[in-house]
Amino acid sequence: MQNLFDLAVTVNGSRYEHAVEPRTLLSDFLRHDLGLTGTHVGCEHGVCGACTVLLDGQPVRSCLMFAVQTHEHEVTTIEGLGTIDNLSPIQETFQEAHGVQCGFCTPGILTTVKSFLEQNPDPSEDEIREAISGNLCRCTGYQHIVDAVKLAAEKMKA
Amino acid sequence: MIMTKKFIGKRIVRNEDPQLLTGQALFVDDVEIPGMLHAAFLRSDYAHARLLSIDVSAARQRPGVVAVFTAEDMGDDWQPGPPLVSPPPTAKDVIFYSRRQVPLVKDKVRHAGEAIAVVIAESRYIAEDAVEDILIELEPLEAVVDLEKGLEAGSPLVHDDLESNLAAHLFQKKGDYEEARSKADLVIKRRIIIDRGAASAMENRGIVAHWEAKSQHLTIWDTTQAPIPIRNGTAARLGLSEHQVRVIAPFIGGGFGPKMMMFYAEEMVIPWVSKKLNRPIKWIEDRRENFYATTQERGQIHDVEIALSSDGHILGLKDVFLHDTGAYDPYGLTIPLNTQCHTMGGYDVKNFTTEVSVVFTNKTLVTPVRGAGRPQGIFIIERLLDIASKELGIDLVEIRKRNLIPPDAFPYEHKIIDQAFAPLILDSGNYWPVMEKALEMIGYEEFVKDEQPRLRKEGKYVGIGFAPFIESTGVGPYEGARVTVEASGKISVATGIGTQGQGHFTAFAQIVAEQVGVAVKDVRIVTGDTTEFHWGTGTFASRGAVVAGNAIHAASSIVRKKILELASKVLETPIDELELDDGLVRVVDIPHKTISLGELALLANPLRGAVEPGTEPGLEATAYFGPNYGATAFGTHAMILEVDPETMMIKIKRYVTVEDCGTVLNPLILEGQIHGGVSMGIGNAYYEQLHFDENGQLLNASFADYLIPSATEIPRIEVGHVETRSSLNELGTKGVGEAGTIPVPALFAQAIENALYNQELEILEMPLSPNRLFELLNK
Numbered sequence: 001m002q003n004l005f006d007l008a009v010t011v012n013g014s015r016y017e018h019a020v021e022p023r024t025l026l027s028d029f030l031r032h033d034l035g036l037t038g039t040h041v042g043c044e045h046g047v048c049g050a051c052t053v054l055l056d057g058q059p060v061r062s063c064l065m066f067a068v069q070t071h072e073h074e075v076t077t078i079e080g081l082g083t084i085d086n087l088s089p090i091q092e093t094f095q096e097a098h099g100v101q102c103g104f105c106t107p108g109i110l111t112t113v114k115s116f117l118e119q120n121p122d123p124s125e126d127e128i129r130e131a132i133s134g135n136l137c138r139c140t141g142y143q144h145i146v147d148a149v150k151l152a153a154e155k156m157k158a
Numbered sequence: 159m160i161m162t163k164k165f166i167g168k169r170i171v172r173n174e175d176p177q178l179l180t181g182q183a184l185f186v187d188d189v190e191i192p193g194m195l196h197a198a199f200l201r202s203d204y205a206h207a208r209l210l211s212i213d214v215s216a217a218r219q220r221p222g223v224v225a226v227f228t229a230e231d232m233g234d235d236w237q238p239g240p241p242l243v244s245p246p247p248t249a250k251d252v253i254f255y256s257r258r259q260v261p262l263v264k265d266k267v268r269h270a271g272e273a274i275a276v277v278i279a280e281s282r283y284i285a286e287d288a289v290e291d292i293l294i295e296l297e298p299l300e301a302v303v304d305l306e307k308g309l310e311a312g313s314p315l316v317h318d319d320l321e322s323n324l325a326a327h328l329f330q331k332k333g334d335y336e337e338a339r340s341k342a343d344l345v346i347k348r349r350i351i352i353d354r355g356a357a358s359a360m361e362n363r364g365i366v367a368h369w370e371a372k373s374q375h376l377t378i379w380d381t382t383q384a385p386i387p388i389r390n391g392t393a394a395r396l397g398l399s400e401h402q403v404r405v406i407a408p409f410i411g412g413g414f415g416p417k418m419m420m421f422y423a424e425e426m427v428i429p430w431v432s433k434k435l436n437r438p439i440k441w442i443e444d445r446r447e448n449f450y451a452t453t454q455e456r457g458q459i460h461d462v463e464i465a466l467s468s469d470g471h472i473l474g475l476k477d478v479f480l481h482d483t484g485a486y487d488p489y490g491l492t493i494p495l496n497t498q499c500h501t502m503g504g505y506d507v508k509n510f511t512t513e514v515s516v517v518f519t520n521k522t523l524v525t526p527v528r529g530a531g532r533p534q535g536i537f538i539i540e541r542l543l544d545i546a547s548k549e550l551g552i553d554l555v556e557i558r559k560r561n562l563i564p565p566d567a568f569p570y571e572h573k574i575i576d577q578a579f580a581p582l583i584l585d586s587g588n589y590w591p592v593m594e595k596a597l598e599m600i601g602y603e604e605f606v607k608d609e610q611p612r613l614r615k616e617g618k619y620v621g622i623g624f625a626p627f628i629e630s631t632g633v634g635p636y637e638g639a640r641v642t643v644e645a646s647g648k649i650s651v652a653t654g655i656g657t658q659g660q661g662h663f664t665a666f667a668q669i670v671a672e673q674v675g676v677a678v679k680d681v682r683i684v685t686g687d688t689t690e691f692h693w694g695t696g697t698f699a700s701r702g703a704v705v706a707g708n709a710i711h712a713a714s715s716i717v718r719k720k721i722l723e724l725a726s727k728v729l730e731t732p733i734d735e736l737e738l739d740d741g742l743v744r745v746v747d748i749p750h751k752t753i754s755l756g757e758l759a760l761l762a763n764p765l766r767g768a769v770e771p772g773t774e775p776g777l778e779a780t781a782y783f784g785p786n787y788g789a790t791a792f793g794t795h796a797m798i799l800e801v802d803p804e805t806m807m808i809k810i811k812r813y814v815t816v817e818d819c820g821t822v823l824n825p826l827i828l829e830g831q832i833h834g835g836v837s838m839g840i841g842n843a844y845y846e847q848l849h850f851d852e853n854g855q856l857l858n859a860s861f862a863d864y865l866i867p868s869a870t871e872i873p874r875i876e877v878g879h880v881e882t883r884s885s886l887n888e889l890g891t892k893g894v895g896e897a898g899t900i901p902v903p904a905l906f907a908q909a910i911e912n913a914l915y916n917q918e919l920e921i922l923e924m925p926l927s928p929n930r931l932f933e934l935l936n937k
Binding site for chain 2: 021023024031032035036037038039040041042043044045047048050077078079081082083084087091094095096098100101102103104105106107110125128129130132133134135136137138139140141142143144145146
């Protein structure tokens with residue numbers, strides 16, 4: 001039953017080599033094998049977006065991927081975006097604009113937005129709303145999130 | 159004495175955000191303990207069935223499985239959960255049968271998803287595999303789903319020991335409705351149906367229990383809004399002293415009601431298993447379980463009647479309704495009482511009768527979900543006034559204006575009982591300015607006069623609506639807090655309530671900073687840890703900022719006094735010549751004569767020498783606040799929407815709210831609360847409905863089928879404030895957590911009817927959806 005796969009993956013710039021069960025979800029691997037618990041799991045069926053991480057820079061649902069699919073790839077999680085003492089511009093503006101309440105959906109939104117702003121550095125409000133429409137938030141009503149993304153875009157241009 | 163600078167009422171960014179924004183905040187599923195085992199539950203596929211046999215032997219043999227427990231294995235420890243609110247008073251008009259949820263099904267399944275057995279294994283993966291190994295034999299029974307059929311003679315019974323599915327009956331009256339009706343120029347009778355939705359916090363529930371035999375101590379991390387009741391109840395269940403149990407509610411990913419002190423099956427089973435196995439145990443709910451096992455709300459059927467004079471004055475109101483409580487009723491009558499208390503809205507209704515029958519059904523339990531019975535009450539009265547406006551030819555605004563409780567009538571006693579079985583009193587209010595402001599902000603008159611006719615000519619179905627509401631908030635019994643000045647000069651505060659994103663670490667810090675003159679970031683708040691503070695109830699019923707907030711204010715005021723008294727001695731200066739600012743006590747006019755709070759804290763904790771008798775060490779105080787009754791907030795929402803006549807999809811063009819929640823602690827946080835509440839209300843009104851079939855099966859138990867609004871459905875929300883301080887507490891605050899959800903269904907109904915002006919449409923149900931609206935139009 002212990003049919004393990006030797007996984008080698010770079011997460012937030014560090015290389016990890018771990019033997020994992022093929023069925024281990026990427027979300028579980030990140031959270032429980034690597035202890036990167038900033039990635040949150042909200043639905044385990046790919047709708048809520050809380051577990052979004054970046055795979056080679058592209059947002060993916062870590063609950064819909066197996067860990068083994070990241071073999072020899074690069075994963076970025078919320079822990080790779082910034083630290084408490086050194087917040088990234090997106091994290092700063094989420095604080096400024098109150099884009100976070102309970103904070104559960106936030107890591108998935110921040111990773112989604114990071115990738116989005118790289119592709120669209122000067123988005124309109126509609127474009128921002130479309131970009132985060134795959135991330136459910138039950139607390140904020142999205143408005144302050146949208147404001148935070150706008151602010152982040154301005155800050156990153158400056 | 160010069161007052162320190164103001165923090166209360168300022169848009170201050172949140173202290174807790176850096177942790178949350180970097181993935182460094184502890185949520186329950188983040189707890190890892192060496193030797194921890196994982197739980198998965200076997201749940202019933204049937205909504206109503208007799209449990210004939212259960213065979214767990216294969217599951218126990220699966221490698222990696224440590225134990226499997228059934229109800230039988232729990233022996234005498236198998237006990238239903240405790241009642242969560244006081245039973246209603248024994249009175250001739252009250253019937254109440256208390257039937258509470260069980261840890262694991264013993265004889266009969268009462269809703270789909272009810273837990274039957276628990277597997278404990280080395281990993282969650284193995285535990286879930288082993289759940290599949292369990293053989294159970296269930297004899298399906300006819301399910302009780304429909305509320306009316308459930309009360310018919312011969313209906314199958316959810317609880318076999320009761321004569322019917324009636325869980326409770328409550329009749330209340332004020333004045334004499336029948337007499338009022340006999341004098342009425344117009345009587346309107348309608349049936350109004352409101353169906354169920356889910357709270358759907360983004361974080362599912364979870365619990366980690368860690369019994370340590372050597373220290374005889376149990377630590378529980380629980381996604382609860384109310385850690386202290388969970389601590390007390392768990393200790394009682396397990397025969398432990400309350401001091402042997404520590405319950406921690408760390409960061410919680412949204413609460414919205416269902417995470418109250420529920421004593422869900424899992425909250426009863428997991429601590430018991432940990433003690434039994436002497437191992438840490440983790441259970442984390444998945445989304446599917448959340449749809450079946452986490453409590454829901456709103457299902458009610460109302461037969462209502464309103465009596466009016468020809469000039470639009472409400473003479474009386476009568477409501478007879480059914481309330482769906484699901485399979486058990488641990489939360490008593492709170493929701494239907496809230497409905498009864500909001501069916502009159504903010505109107506001066508002199509004659510009112512309201513009669514509720516609470517019905518057991520084979521569906522998931524019903525307990526408060528953000529709004530908690532209030533949206534139903536507001537929907538009813540606002541719908542009736544909309545219909546009356548049409549029938550009497552009185553403008554929608556005018557008919558409301560004529561009936562509002564006037565500002566000089568407060569405190570206004572309604573002569574019925576509220577959710578605490580106390581007389582319903584609206585403490586304060588000034589309703590018209592709030593409604594007027596909302597109408598101004600949305601540009602009501604101009605829209606109706608100019609813009610709407612123009613848009614209609616263009617063939618657009620654009621509608622406008624507004625809906626006023628009241629919200630009872632900040633109910634007792636009490637909360638407490640301890641405020642301490644530390645030697646570092648920073649302040650630590652502990653309170654017993656839990657936190658689920660409301661910004662307590664900041665709003666509470668502002669209250670403290672205001673009193674003791676430190677920076678908001680230098681106040682560290684601890685919530686939801688029973689070791690830090692072990693008296694209190696919890697965060698629900700829009701009570702955190704009101705009840706805990708005022709307890710913190712009271713404790714801070716005492717600490718302020720202690721600081722000044724000590725500083726007065728040390729600086730040899732009378733108190734009224736001192737000021738407190740920037741973490742220093744300073745002599746007014748002699749700016750260099752100062753002493754820091756840190757130094758004072760050290761002096762207040764003498765290490766050597768004589769201490770005066772009666773002296774308490776430290777610059778610290780504990781205080782409590784318990785209001786006589788809840789403070790009533792109010793507001794009006796208004797919106798303009800467009801309906802696509804082909805698809806029945808709607809687009810909200812503008813959305814305005816004006817709220818009066820008394821003193822505003824932090825406008826940034828307040829706006830966030832309102833935005834989120836409105837967002838959930840929009841879901842309640844047009845997207846979210848739990849569909850149960852005739853067998854009690856939930857047909858849309860996933861986020862692919864149960865539609866939570868996303869950023870593309872929720873409009874920008876314009877928030878206006880009016881401030882009428884509550885006289886019930888020092889800060890003058892009222893709650894606002896639930897306010898956003900309350901008037902939204904009423905608002906949608908009015909605006910959609912207004913948009914589809916050339917159709918025969920009278921909306922008497924919620925939630926709607928594009929499909930349902932299409933059906934209503936093609937009836």
